[in-house]
Amino acid sequence: MEQVINYQCDVLIIGSGAAGLTLALHLADHAQVLVLSKGPLTEGSTYYAQGGIAAVFDEDDSIESHIQDTLVAGAGLCDADAVAFTTSNARKSLQWLIDLGVGFDRVDAADSESKFHLNQEGGHSHRRILHAADATGKAVQTTLVGQVKAHPNIRILERYNAVDLITNRQTHKQQQVYGAYIWNRKAEQVETVAAKFVALATGGASKVYQYTSNPDVASGDGIAMAWRAGCRVANMEFNQFHPTCLFHPNAHSFLLTEALRGEGAVLKRPDGSRFMPDFHEAAELAPRDVVARAIDYEMKRLGADCMYLDISHQSADFIQEHFPTIYDKCLSLGIDITRQPMPVVPAAHYTCGGVMTDLDAHTDLPHLYAIGEVAYTGLHGANRMASNSLLECLVFAQAAAADILKRLPEARLHLDLPGWDESKVTDSDEEVIIQHNWHELRLFMWDYVGIVRTNKRLERALRRIELLQQEIHEYYSNFRVSNNLLELRNLVQVAELIVRSAMSRKESRGLHYNLDYRETSDSASPSVLTPGEK
Structure with missing residues (x-):
């Protein structure tokens, strides 16, 4: 098969959410970076994240408390070193976003120097969630996209699927990643990328379930590619089902953030009675697995299509200020959340397991990294605590960047890659x-x-x-x-x-x-x- 190298770079980043773009920006001053985005740059789980990012900014809080809360939520299965590493680097990572211009909410919105407004969510013992109203992911993603587009050393390929990693599996030397085959969705052809390093930042696999809060791109691509290339995976049985997705025929995958419950929203049966106090002492602020199972149990017990989330006891001004996205979306569907409860069902939300990595985001395959939801770092254990997900993206992207830059001077580009062979395939009519x-x-x-x-x-x-x-x-x-x-x-x-x-x-x-x-x-x-x- 004739060899054609369509792209060459120092680092190929497959995925364009918070993990991938953070890695790109930390590398780009010293490396040529190629970012692969399966859809538009603004599409992906990061963009739709509502709640926020956890870090210790309150003087009454502590890293030790953040560690303990994460360990408890992880049900005894977190890796203690990964938890300590992530929480200890949280504030530095958040400060980097703040310096980039992400507009996290302040206590006094008119004063840019006032303290940050911190939310509290399920599993957290303190208020430590930095947020931008109820559209934190959008604020983060749009800021990162603006920075990436402006950097001369970052090239972006939108509407490209990664097909498979290219390794030296054919030789008897230590296996290593050399690049990837990618599918150009516009030209409908497979192309080849040669790279000194490859980073998987493809997100999770919740699209494997019929009902999910995730966008369509969350199809487990990085996990599957890494597995086919010889990498171990861990804890894949731990799929987090977000307790509260809006139940409405015209509200595909619309999430109702945990912060609603953090600000006093309560879960009710169709008859208006509360049920979470029957299941856990923390009631609506119990860990997500507890809340999701409780809703599932009540739906099956009563034969109900959904349960209800009610924040209407708060003032209309408070609701519209703190949850403008949710208020507008529900109102467009005929639900005024200042006056009536929201119908909710659980939906697949987060893949806690993934490709095994160390604290530098290394996988089992030399020169291959995995960051964000695609990875198993040990941070989440048997259950991810709210608002630790974007945090993991930031912390491990920065760790991966530091490790790649350390290794970059000794790395070399391999151009003797096998070409993509489609000589024996045809167009499908089925x-x-x-x-x-x-x-x-x-x-x-x-x-x-x-x-x-x-x-x-x-x-x-x-x-x-x-x-x-x-x-x-x-x-x-x-x-x-x-x-x-x-x-x-x-x-x-x-x-x-x-x-x-x-x-x-x-x-x-x-x-x-x-x-x-x-x-x-x-x-x-x-x-x-x-x-x-x-």
Whole structure:
């Protein structure tokens, strides 16, 4: 196959959310950076994040308290070093965003020097959530995009899918990443990138479920690519279901931030009675897994389509000032949240596991890094605490940048890469197969591998996944790639990893709740999967 290198760079960053763009900006003064974005730069989980970013800014708070809260939320499965590393670097990372111009809310909005307004969310013992009203992710993403676009050493490719990592697997030398195959969605062709380093910042895999708060791009691409390249993954059974997504036919994936409950919103049954005090002493501020299971339990017990989140006891001015995005969205759907409750259901929200890394964001593959939701750092354990996700993106992007820059002078670009071979494939005339498999996968993952699991449900899911994998492999081998095919290939791989991880855990802990193993074991360890091992 004729060799064609379409792009060369020092660092290829696959993903364009907070993790990817933060890494790009920390590298760009000293390296040539290529950022791959599957959609527009403003599309992705970061942009839609409402709540905020956790860091200690209040004199009554402490890093030790942030550490302890994170460990408690993680249900005994957090890596203590990762938690200490992240929380200790939180304020520095937030200050970097502040210096870039992110407009976090102040106590006195008219005074740019007044203290930051800090929210409190589930699992936190103090107010430590910096936020920009209820659209923090949008403020962060738009600021980062502006900075990235202005930097001469950063090249951006929008509407490109990563297909697979290129490694030296063909040789007997130590395996290393050399670049990636990427699919140009506009030209509908596969292209090749040669890079000294590759960083995965592709986000999570919540699109594997029928109901999710995530945008369409969250299809587990980085996790699947890293697994195929030989990297271990861990804790894939811990899928966080956000308790409160708006339940409305015209509100696709609209999240109702945890900060609502932090500011006094209460959960109610259809008859108007509260139920969270029956499930946890912290009521609405209990960890997310507790709240999601409680809502799921009440819906099933009552045969109800949804529960309700009510903040109407607060003043209209307070609600419109603190939650303008949610107020406007709900009002556009005929719901005045200053007067009536919001219908809510849980939805897949966050992938706590992922590609295993160290504190420098290294994966098992030399020169390959993973940052943000795609990675398993050990920070989240069995349940992610609210507003630690964007924090992880910032802290580990900065750590990865420092490590890459240290190694950059000795790294070399490999241009003897195998070309992409599509000489034996044709255009598909059976796209309906992809659509059918797509819907089947997401539906049985929701039914069998959702908030509450059983051994039988997991076994059924795995059997169906294995059948789908055979069909998808055959399809992938015979037809040219497309966006839906690439995402489906990755999602079915991630689904297998989730189910295998869930089957290996003989207990209930955090986000993983199995009716056949209701107790939590005395010892805790991450569930690690290694390519080539069953």
